[in-house]
Amino acid sequence: MLEHLRVLDLTDERGLLCGRLLADLGADVVQVEPAGGSTARQAPPLPGTSPTTSMFWETYAAGKRGVAVDLDRAEEVARLRRLAGAADVVVTSWPRALLERHGLDPATLRAERPELVCTVISAFGWDGPKAAYADTDLVVWAAGGPLAPHRDGDLPPLRISVPQAYLHAAADAAAGTMLAVLARGTSGRGQVVDVSAQEAVGVATLARVLATAVGDDHPEWQTTPGQRTGRTDQSGSGAATPNSLKKWHCADGMVELHLSMGPAAGGFTNNLFAWLAEEGAVPEPIAAWDWKVLPERLVSGELTHDDLDEARAAVRAFLLRKTKAEVLDAAIRRRLLCMAIFDMADIAGSPHLEERGFWGQVDIGDQDVRIPGRIARVRGPEGPRVRGRAPLHGEHTDVVLKEWLGQP
Structure with a gap:
């Protein structure tokens, strides 16, 4: 060339x-x-x-x-x-x-x-x-x-x-x-x-650099941990979601997993909790949630952020029993919004x-x-x-x- x-x-x-x-x-x-x-x-x-x-x-x-x-x-x-x-x-x-x-x-x-x-x-x-x-x-x-x-x-x-x-x-x-x-x-x-x-x-990283230009000058990652801002990040992947809620430990490493909610992406999270329910890894009330309408339930007060923390705890405990390969296989078969985080050995052997x-x-x-x-x-x-x-x-x-x- x-x-x-x-x-x-x-x-x-x-x-x-x-x-x-x-x-x-x-x-x-x-x-x-x-x-x-x-x-x-x-x-x-x-x-x-x-x-x-x-x-x-x-x-x-x-x-x-x-x-x-x-x-x-x-x-x-x-x-x-x-x-x-x-x-x-x-x-x-x-x-x-x-x-x-x-x-x-x-x-x-x-x-x-x-x-x-x-x-x-x-x-x-x-x-x-x-x-x-x-x-x-x-x-x-x-x-x-x-x-x-x-x-x-x-x-x-x-x-x-x-x-x-x-x-x-x-x-x-x-x-x-x-x-x-x-x-x-x-x-x-x-x-x-x-x-x-x-x-x-x-x-x-242009989107983040330009955030203040569209009024996003108080992202959640600038607040004190545990402090509630009243904002609900429906994607589970944006700047309003701390990294600790997007990166999850599993049996042999880590995976990127977004607990998305709302009509656009909540269905992916429904698929995830269906998997947890099949293996008895989540309480029945949480297993029955429809993550497509979860934002409205949070705004109305029907569910609280403490309820969300309980759901996240169930996911955290469940993933610790799964390998990256198992999670990736499930993501493909079950249509989950997640991906294994490869280390250098994974890449070298890909x-x-x-x-x-x-x-x-x-x-x-x-x-x-x-x-x-x-x-x-x-x-x-x-x-x-x-x-x-x-x-x-x-x-x-x-x-x-x-x-x-x-x-x-």
Whole structure:
């Protein structure tokens, strides 16, 4: 798909995914590393069997070629600028001050080649009041908005477990890069694709970020646990439902299960309580509830929130006796609004992902290792796929200099 495209990749762990996606689509992506190696090579997870091998690097640098550059040597910096001049696209997440010091910033590069597409990935954007702020994954989540509702009641927000704010940004950067390349085919001119990780995670949770714009400025997760607000969340899945009422423990893990009510989705909960009733796991009065009309019964006072808590307690005790597989099987057969929460072992062993060819196989050292594979399933040989393992440090320096610059 993108076999005609040369991409110079000046990213660290904050932007590797962008180049990986372009490489999967066929682009010749050359990953540039400083003399000491990319900091992404130390990013976890580090397998116990090979503590010097970063699976983060092996996954997100897969399919690229590698060039090493000593940024303290003027002749090597000049050579790097020549590589940028031979590229169709330059992608970077390096600090702005470093890029400007070496003449690798978008303004300098595009002054020499207006047709060049420069994609810049940063925490808060290339310019603006916060452009120079220091950041971490946690800082970006907090600044982008999604962290605030990631809590129960008035407890502090919970950190997103695996660093992924920049994965959102890098994926957006890949899409923006392809749009800029497409536009260049018409205009003949390149563009600067300026991707802010803060904006990327904000867009990823746009509904919650815009809640105050529609008057939802007092969501239930901001109240004291146990305090009744008078609001009844009929979906069982919205911001007005604490996470503790959507995530349930089962015998071997957790499931996502919504006790929905009202005419639109209450029937799913009726199906759930029919299952509980068959196994004698719920008192008869609760088993007879029609969750389609439950909101009216709560508003009238016929039922109370204490009654709801009793129903939830029955569900909680019931699920503790069921495995994820049993719950998922019942969800399919009985039409329940729930899903098993997969852990990494579940994903690695998923027959569904195996059948769809999700995994890519690469050689790392003397081992064949599976890594997350293609981004989309496209019929035919030209679809996205893992094109090869991640490069060793400076592995392709000589051949890239020969192919791109004509050096002997």
